Amino acid sequence: MSRSSFLYALWCMAVLGLYLFAASQGYSPFADGGRTAGAYRAYGPHHK
Amino acid sequence: MSPEDNSVRTLSCPACGGTIAMRAAGYTVTLACEYCGTLIDATDPDARIITRYHETQASLAIPLGTRGTLRGVEWEAIGWLQRSDGWAIWEEYLLFNPYAGYRWLIAQNGQWTLGMMLTAAPQRDGSDMIVAGRRFSPFYSGNTARVTRVAGEFYWRVKVGEQVRASDYVRPGFMLSLEQDEQEKSWTIGEWLAPREIRAAFDVAPPPMWMPGMTPLAHQPSPYARRIKGWWPIAALSFLALLLLLTLFGRAMQPQTFAVTAVPDGPAVSQTFGPIVLPLGRQAMTVEATTPGVEQGWVDVDVAFVDRKTQDSYDAYALNEHYSGRDSDGYWSEGSRSQTLKVASLPAGTYDLVVDVQAHHWGGAVSSVWDQSTESEKSPVEVVLTVARGARFASNFWLAVLMILIPPLLMLLLHILFENARMAQKDGSPADADDWLQGMQSP
Numbered sequence: 387m388s389r390s391s392f393l394y395a396l397w398c399m400a401v402l403g404l405y406l407f408a409a410s411q412g413y414s415p416f417a418d419g420g421r422t423a424g425a426y427r428a429y430g431p432h433h434k
Numbered sequence: 435m436s437p438e439d440n441s442v443r444t445l446s447c448p449a450c451g452g453t454i455a456m457r458a459a460g461y462t463v464t465l466a467c468e469y470c471g472t473l474i475d476a477t478d479p480d481a482r483i484i485t486r487y488h489e490t491q492a493s494l495a496i497p498l499g500t501r502g503t504l505r506g507v508e509w510e511a512i513g514w515l516q517r518s519d520g521w522a523i524w525e526e527y528l529l530f531n532p533y534a535g536y537r538w539l540i541a542q543n544g545q546w547t548l549g550m551m552l553t554a555a556p557q558r559d560g561s562d563m564i565v566a567g568r569r570f571s572p573f574y575s576g577n578t579a580r581v582t583r584v585a586g587e588f589y590w591r592v593k594v595g596e597q598v599r600a601s602d603y604v605r606p607g608f609m610l611s612l613e614q615d616e617q618e619k620s621w622t623i624g625e626w627l628a629p630r631e632i633r634a635a636f637d638v639a640p641p642p643m644w645m646p647g648m649t650p651l652a653h654q655p656s657p658y659a660r661r662i663k664g665w666w667p668i669a670a671l672s673f674l675a676l677l678l679l680l681t682l683f684g685r686a687m688q689p690q691t692f693a694v695t696a697v698p699d700g701p702a703v704s705q706t707f708g709p710i711v712l713p714l715g716r717q718a719m720t721v722e723a724t725t726p727g728v729e730q731g732w733v734d735v736d737v738a739f740v741d742r743k744t745q746d747s748y749d750a751y752a753l754n755e756h757y758s759g760r761d762s763d764g765y766w767s768e769g770s771r772s773q774t775l776k777v778a779s780l781p782a783g784t785y786d787l788v789v790d791v792q793a794h795h796w797g798g799a800v801s802s803v804w805d806q807s808t809e810s811e812k813s814p815v816e817v818v819l820t821v822a823r824g825a826r827f828a829s830n831f832w833l834a835v836l837m838i839l840i841p842p843l844l845m846l847l848l849h850i851l852f853e854n855a856r857m858a859q860k861d862g863s864p865a866d867a868d869d870w871l872q873g874m875q876s877p
């Protein structure tokens with residue numbers, strides 16, 4: 387395995403580790419929690 | 435090379451008096467003084483001057499007389515010349531081994547190529563040339579290469595100003611060159627040398643890493659193609675591992691169902707359910723809010739997990755709505771009666787689920803006729819909440835996929851830029867996707 391492949395494999399393992407950590411903590415930067423405050427709400431049909 | 439060491443002869447330059455070594459005595463025809471550039475007839479016992487020069491010679495990356503082992507053969511650099519075709523300048527070192535003959539070591543833009551003269555003309559196939567089963571595509575044609583400086587010894591009568599018509603054919607890592615003048619045609623096949631190889635042989639400075647804006651050699655292999663090819667199995671394995679992790683983690687468990695009822699345009703309804711016990715560390719919660727009866731209106735659903743001990747609140751909001759009607763195009767409907775909320779990273783504890791619901795009937799004017807098929811517009815709307823421990827975040831998965839793909843995509847972009855820069859020197863059309871793929875081929 388070349389050095390660049392080794393470094394890329396390390397990068398992928400770091401990404402997988404982060405994903406695993408986030409999954410174990412139930413974390414996502416895109417979760418719905420906290421959306422209420424200041425969220426823009428639009429009501430009504432868009433049909434014209 | 436001890437036997438041939440005895441064959442090294444020295445003589446004094448008849449122009450400047452400098453001591454010149456003749457390393458391939460018996461083969462050398464022309465000798466160029468390393469100090470003043472004067473050309474001497476090596477076949478004349480009196481060392482007759484062919485052309486007299488008084489210029490200071492260049493400092494060579496490989497001093498003449500240096501020995502190095504390339505491809506298992508020890509070569510000695512015996513001659514050097516600089517050539518130009520009007521816009522590019524390159525240097526050619528003549529290497530000599532008494533058993534293996536001559537080779538050329540060509541240096542341009544810090545890159546090195548080992549050239550060997552062919553003893554037979556290549557086979558032509560259309561516009562391509564074929565040598566030993568390898569196909570070469572035309573790249574340059576009709577350039578005039580001119581010798582601008584010369585030092586050392588050569589097996590022909592070289593002189594500054596000597597010109598040949600040159601045409602080049604390439605395949606990744608290789609160049610086939612045709613040089614011709616009025617007297618003869620000669621074919622040379624050159625192989626690009628990896629920096630590590632040329633450095634090990636002659637201890638030259640490593641070439642600069644190619645960056646956008648630099649001009650690569652016509653036959654220089656893309657330094658990024660090898661990485662892309664080495665990386666894609668790692669990326670594929672990582673993708674499979676991610677899929678496995680996505681399957682193993684985040685499954686919604688132990689669902690509990692609660693219901694709240696609200697009247698459209700009536701007062702907001704607030705209700706507390708619980709307790710909801712989260713025994714372990716941090717975990718996400720999934721809340722599915724369904725309003726099967728909402729019609730021509732919307733329902734605001736605010737949910738909050740409130741920690742009984744700390745009163746910390748983790749909030750989320752769903753908007754369920756449904757509208758329908760009939761216009762000149764027929765029936766239409768829009769909106770969704772169900773939303774799934776995912777609340778991240780709730781610490782372990784005992785929680786109350788506080789739900790605020792407010793239902794509304796849409797009273798705005800629309801250009802179509804409302805669907806009057808249902809009389810449920812003002813009927814109470816039931817909100818069913820299904821709360822489960824755990825949540826599977828697809829966004830995390832796609833974010834991880836993106837992070838895994840960023841380095842290969844960056845390499846792919848650099849590869850395309852490299853191939854575009856390489857092919858920009860080619861006669862004819864600019865590079866396209868076929869050229870980018872061809873550049874991926876191994877030398």
